Amino acid sequence: DTEVTQTPKHLVMGMTNKKSLKCEQHMGHRAMYWYKQKAKKPPELMFVYSYEKLSINESVPSRFSPECPNSSLLNLHLHALQPEDSALYLCASSLEKTGTVNEKLFFGSGTQLSVL
Amino acid sequence: AQKITQTQPGMFVQEKEAVTLDCTYDTSDPSYGLFWYKQPSSGEMIFLIYQGSYDQQNATEGRYSLNFQKARKSANLVISASQLGDSAMYFCAMRATGNQFYFGTGTSLTVIP
Numbered sequence: 675d676t677e678v679t680q681t682p683k684h685l686v687m688g689m690t691n692k693k694s695l696k697c698e699q700h701m702g703h704r705a706m707y708w709y710k711q712k713a714k715k716p717p718e719l720m721f722v723y724s725y726e727k728l729s730i731n732e733s734v735p736s737r738f739s740p741e742c743p744n745s746s747l748l749n750l751h752l753h754a755l756q757p758e759d760s761a762l763y764l765c766a767s768s769l770e771k772t773g774t775v776n777e778k779l780f781f782g783s784g785t786q787l788s789v790l
Numbered sequence: 791a792q793k794i795t796q797t798q799p800g801m802f803v804q805e806k807e808a809v810t811l812d813c814t815y816d817t818s819d820p821s822y823g824l825f826w827y828k829q830p831s832s833g834e835m836i837f838l839i840y841q842g843s844y845d846q847q848n849a850t851e852g853r854y855s856l857n858f859q860k861a862r863k864s865a866n867l868v869i870s871a872s873q874l875g876d877s878a879m880y881f882c883a884m885r886a887t888g889n890q891f892y893f894g895t896g897t898s899l900t901v902i903p
Contacts, residue, residue, distance in 0.1 A: 685855055716881055717835070724889050754894040768889070775823035775872050775885050776842050781835035 680765050680782035688790055695785045697748040697765030705770035706748040713764045726768055755789045762786050794884050794894035795893045802900050811867040811897045822886040824865040829879040841842030841865055872901045
């Protein structure tokens with residue numbers, strides 16, 4: 675299994691809603707990533723979990739709350755979002771041997787989020 | 791801090807011709823990895839090729855090759871024999887120490903029949 679699975683594929687939510695994005699991998703990877711991508715722009719790093727601990731938070735607003743319940747699962751909880759948060763949210767994973775720079779990211783197909 | 795620059799917002803290439811997509815980077819880490827990803831309009835990120843900072847030879851993967859010039863801090867992607875299915879966004883990315891993985895601004899490639 676070499677897949678990263680993201681659900682849902684599409685999500686429309688109002689500014690007062692609470693929703694969650696889910697990401698799952700069964701490749702034994704120990705690092706998982708959330709990226710935000712606007713159309714025609716590069717993915718922007720949001721959060722990184724390494725061995726189930728938050729290792730990077732790129733100053734993301736608190737209305738985005740990540741969670742890593744176990745090494746295979748990554749969630750992104752959304753609350754009180756703004757229309758400018760509408761974007762493609764990509765999850766990725768990597769094996770994460772310490773100090774190794776050759777580990778590529780495996781990406782899910784993303785969740786297209788629209789905030790009304 | 792690492793920085794990745796792709797100076798070509800858009801490129802056009804004739805089918806069956808070769809094309810070079812530029813990428814320059816800046817890092818103070820002696821050990822780093824450089825990656826190229828393709829993103830078709832469907833949105834998935836597809837890994838293409840990898841080059842390590844200590845690799846002596848340029849990486850090749852099928853029709854993809856990487857022109858790595860360490861002193862100039864450049865890692866250009868060469869696509870040979872372009873196909874219509876190569877039309878997509880192409881991102882250069884870098885990983886240094888730690889698990890930070892950052893992308894350049896991207897180049898939109900259009901293959902013309």
